[in-house]
Structures are given as structure tokens and as C-alpha cells.
Amino acid sequence: xxxxxxxxxxxxxxxxxxxxxxxxxxxxxxxxxxxxxxxxxxxxxxxxxxxxxxxxxxxxxxxxxxxxxxxxxxxxxxxxxxxxxxxxxxxxxxxxxxxxxxxxxxxxxxx
Amino acid sequence: xxxxxxxxxxxxxxxxxxxxxxxxxxxxxxxxxxxxxxxxxxxxxxxxxxxxxxxxxxxxxxxxxxxxxxxxxxxxxxxxxxxxxxxxxxxxxxxxxxxxxxxxxxxxxxxxxxxxxx
Numbered sequence: 001x002x003x004x005x006x007x008x009x010x011x012x013x014x015x016x017x018x019x020x021x022x023x024x025x026x027x028x029x030x031x032x033x034x035x036x037x038x039x040x041x042x043x044x045x046x047x048x049x050x051x052x053x054x055x056x057x058x059x060x061x062x063x064x065x066x067x068x069x070x071x072x073x074x075x076x077x078x079x080x081x082x083x084x085x086x087x088x089x090x091x092x093x094x095x096x097x098x099x100x101x102x103x104x105x106x107x108x109x110x111x
Numbered sequence: 112x113x114x115x116x117x118x119x120x121x122x123x124x125x126x127x128x129x130x131x132x133x134x135x136x137x138x139x140x141x142x143x144x145x146x147x148x149x150x151x152x153x154x155x156x157x158x159x160x161x162x163x164x165x166x167x168x169x170x171x172x173x174x175x176x177x178x179x180x181x182x183x184x185x186x187x188x189x190x191x192x193x194x195x196x197x198x199x200x201x202x203x204x205x206x207x208x209x210x211x212x213x214x215x216x217x218x219x220x221x222x223x224x225x226x227x228x229x
Contacts, residue, residue: 055215
């Protein structure tokens with residue numbers, strides 16, 4: 001199975017400041033057949049279901065503010081928030097869907 | 112309005128069975144693969160299973176393979192998860208989610224709690 005490792009496990013940020021989350025996979029998430037990198041980012045706000053932020057490594061999902069951006073390739077990925085807002089607090093998860101079983105990172109709590 | 116409404120969560124004895132449902136509305140159910148993801152109390156997300164649009168293909172995590180079965184009924188716009196031989200490690204909130212055309216989980220239900228305990 002592909003192991004996903006997120007760092008740090010928690011991140012303390014003041015609203016208005018930037019934030020950065022790291023996700024590393026145990027093997028490359030690049031699909032050699034179609035050239036896509038199958039890494040997604042999710043946010044789970046307190047008491048809520050997860051919501052999709054980023055798909056296929058760098059594409060923002062619908063209605064996701066442009067203060068969220070993501071980059072990375074191969075095994076190293078980063079999610080960035082340019083200026084954290086109060087609504088951004090919660091746990092951020094990365095997930096690989098290159099191969100089954102899909103696997104999530106352990107999450108980074110933004111507080 | 113998009114909606115996924117899970118039901119069926121309950122307290123069940125170890126070794127018991129349970130069936131979860133997820134009622135979908137607000138989109139064309141047959142156009143989307145569907146998935147189950149679970150979250151043990153105080154823990155992170157764990158992918159469980161996925162089923163293709165027409166139900167022809169199903170995939171499972173190693174932790175549930177052989178005990179949990181995903182299915183769907185397009186006439187009812189419902190997704191199911193039949194859970195057998197349950198153990199305490201299956202205790203979790205179970206979320207159903209829609210799989211987007213790109214393959215990500217773009218819409219999630221509110222979840223249903225399964226507790227396995229004697």
C-alpha cells in the first residue's frame with residue numbers, strides 16, 4: 001500500500017498569516033499512462049464532513065477560494081493558504097488515488 | 112440541491128452484521144461512482160470501498176475485504192454497505208461520498224455512526 005505522511009501534525013497560525021502543509025507519498029503518484037498525479041487535498045472543519053479542496057495535485061475544486069493553492073509532483077506535495085481566515089481552521093488531509101487501496105495521510109490540524 | 116443522506120448506523124455486538132444506506136439526490140446518480148470512507152472516533156480518515164457507476168467493479172481496503180460489501184441500486188438512487196463479522200476496529204462514522212468525473216470525492220454526506228461493542 002502507498003503510505004502517505006503529512007507534516008506537521010499541527011500548525012498554529014494567526015488569521016491573516018500564510019500556512020503551508022506538506023504531504024509525502026511512499027511512491028510516486030504520477031500515472032505514467034495519462035501523465036496525471038493523483039493526489040487530492042481535503043479539509044474537515046470541526047464537527048463537519050470532509051470537503052474537497054484540491055484534486056489531481058493542483059486543481060482547485062468548485063467554490064474553493066483562490067487563497068488555496070497546491071503544488072508538487074512525484075512524491076512531495078504542498079498545500080498553501082496565502083492568508084488564513086477563520087473559516088479555514090480544521091484538519092487537512094491528503095489522499096492518493098493512484099492505486100487501490102486509496103490511502104489518506106494522518107492529517108494536519110490547523111489551529 | 113445535492114444531498115447524500117446516510118442511515119443505518121447503530122450499536123452492534125462483535126461478530127454481528129449491519130447494513131448502511133446512502134440516499135442520493137440532486138444529481139444523476141448513475142453518472143457517478145460512489146465511495147465509502149470511515150473515521151474512527153478521534154482518528155483520521157480511512158478509505159473503505161468504491162463502486163463504479165454501473166456497479167460492475169468494486170474495490171475494498173484490505174481491512175474490510177471479505178467482510179464488507181458495497182452495492183448500489185440505481186432505481187432507488189441508493190448506495191449500500193453490508194457489514195458482516197464486525198469487530199471493535201470497525202467502530203467509526205461512515206461517510207458516503209460522490210466520486211467526481213476526475214476521480215476525487217467531491218461531495219460527502221454527514222455520516223452515520225457504527226459502534227461495535229459488547
